Amino acid sequence: MSDDKKKLGTRPPLGVKRTVETGKVKQSFSHGRSNTVVVEVKKRRILKPGDAKPEAQEEAKAPEAAPEKKEAAPKKAAAPKPAPKKEMSAAERREQVKELERQAEQERMRLEAEQRERDEKAKNAKAEAEERRAEENRKAEEEAERQAAEDAKKAAEDVERAKHEASKAAPAPAAAPRTEERKPAPKKKASKGRPAPDRRSGKLTVNRALRGEDGNRARSLAALKRKREKAKRDHDSGPREKQVRDVVVPDSITVAELAKRMGEKSADLVKSLFNMGMMVTVNQNVDQDTAELLVTEFGHKIQRVSESDVDIDTTEDVDPEDTLQPRPPVVTIMGHVDHGKTSLLDAIRGADVAAGEAGGITQHIGAYQVTPKGGDPITFLDTPGHEAFTEMRARGANVTDLAILVVAADDGLKPQTVEAINHIKAAEVPMIVAINKIDKDGANPQKIREELLQHEIIVEAMSGDVQDVEVSAKKKTNIDKLLEAINLQAELLELKANPDRAADATVVEAQLDKGRGPVATVLVNRGTLKVGDVFVAGAAAGKVRALVDDRGQRVKEAGPSFPVEVLGLSSLPSAGDQFTVVENDQRAREVAEYRQSVIDKKRTTSAPMSLESMFDKKGAETISFPLIVKADVQGTSEAIVNALNKLSTDEIEVRVIHSGVGAITESDVTLAASSNAPIIGFNVRPNSKAREIAKRDEVEFRYYDVIYHLTDWVKQAMAGELGPEIIETVVGRAEVKQVFKSGKKDKAAGLLVVDGVIKLGLHARLTRDDVIVSKTTIASLRRFKDDVKEVEAGTECGAVLEDTNDIEPGDMLEIFEVEERERTL
Known part of the structure; x- marks a missing residue:
């Protein structure tokens, strides 16, 4: 066999032949730990003829563990013997790797056994601690039961002694024998390596430890103490004496409220009423006589009051003289249409208010406070001069201290000028005559003074006591003289108010703002109105969320004679309502509900019929002309309705189905469609939903910003309804x-x-x-x-x-x- 023949199980050499074969063995330990060991095997180098002499054989390196895992590595094996000159076969290498893996597995099992032993010791220690706590709880329970048994035994002996039966011993309570029989269970030591026998049924908790043998929770020491005190109280003291109350009963009251005031149970009152033959529930009302029977039956005293006592009467609340301080005067500007009232106020304020009014006509009441140079503050009320605003002008005269009658020098006294004079006389306030437009051609101030004599007004120029000032609002002539006359008259009046008390004000105007909700313009009469005050204004209650002055700036408080806009009303009050700060929300709701009930009764109760009223109208022969009126403010809505009612004749009469404040809504359109009535919007517009419904139901919208145009159209429409x-x-x-x-x-x-x-x-x-x-x-x-x-x-x-x-x-x-x-x- 050739020497260069490839050996089985060996890798092909890459470049220089490697003399060391390497492999990796993965070791696994407890808790998911593992380690990888690199195994190196050195093989013999075979030399070919002509090569250098073989080098000395190196010893094979022993397997090394990672440095961080030295503590978990197996024991170091003996150094392998020098490799034979013949190369190690693949089978031998596999056997060597298996041996190393077997040693690593044994080490892993040894470490897991040690960890289990440590965990078992910790569990046994925890079980012993819980057993000790349970034992202490049982001892405390036995001590409490023993004490309770002794107290019960003493109480029983006292009762027997009182009954002269001391010879018979009282049987021991049931709790005593159970206490004697219950013995603390002997401790069971948990054997090493397995859980304690007491823990096989589940985890031992505080609730389980405190339960008795019968499975019920043992009573705590506090509960046993309360039981002993109650038994002692019942034994020592007899029945309690009934508390007699003075019960305030109005004209009508619910059974639940009456029971609350009497301090009795509602069910007892209902039962008593059933016995009287009255089948009522706790939420039903009973009259004052029935309430008196119940109060007397339960042993209380009744105090009858009328519902009207709920309302607030500010006339009887008079401030002491030493609490009064000077306050600014409230001045109302009155006069005929287009005689220059708003222009005169503009000259005083230095602001152009008339430019914002439609057609140059004032449609709302404006309240402003002006501080002249070198003078004291003055509050002005600007009332519209049109005849439709008679009630608004009358309301302005009733809250004012001083009135300025504006008469145009080139026009003379007009019917509405005479009407304003009558309002001023009825309010019994002093007057200053401002003869305006003296710069125009044809102006004759002397003629105005002579015409005033017809109405018993004698000016100072004609040896009278009424001040008159010739002014020109356009050129701001003699404006300073008019302010001097106002300050002089205010000094004579000696106007004072108490600022250190709950505020009492008058609603000058009210409107529904889209972004701010119901908003009321109020004029503080006395006291100081602050943010956060709880108030009632007419039939509306609320809490002051914000105060805004006439310049649109937020203020924290408003003193006497200071006009502000109030945000935070629950509903819209009527112009002229009293605005009173009360102590809490409950009082405000109570007064508001009473006032609303009075309004509802007036609305639902029909006026008594008389012969004159029977023949005023011809009944079926009179044509009805229905209308729906929506305006931007309350006072304007009232004025429009009054003006429309005056247009009625014997043949046709105006019937205002609904009048309100705010934008035209879908409910208004639905009402108009069902009654076939047009909708008149004064300075308001419909929302998108209302427009859609109006287009579908063919409801007519009429928009106006001047009252003259509105009444003219209604006249034409009524004439068209009658025909030629x-x-x-x-x-x-x-x-x-x-x-x-x-x-x-x-x-x-x-x-x-x-x-x-x-x-x-x-x-x-x-x-x-x-x-x-x-x-x-x-x-x-x-x-x-x-x-x-x-x-x-x-x-x-x-x-x-x-x-x-x-x-x-x-x-x-x-x-x-x-x-x-x-x-x-």
């Missing part, structure tokens, strides 16, 4: 003398014209004994044998009446013309 006006003009009368036949069916009447003239083709009424028999027309008119077009009074003629043959001698014929005119209201 029919006017009848009587042109002649005739008396039937004889009746003749005319043709086969018709009859001709022989007439004597009594009055006026009879014309061919005119309308006629045939009356018999002043009762209308028929309405007809003159179909044919003949005098003697000639056809004529008209016959005058005092002559006779024959006439054929269309569509009637019911003619008798003695009947009267009335001839009239009909004219159609466009109807106006």
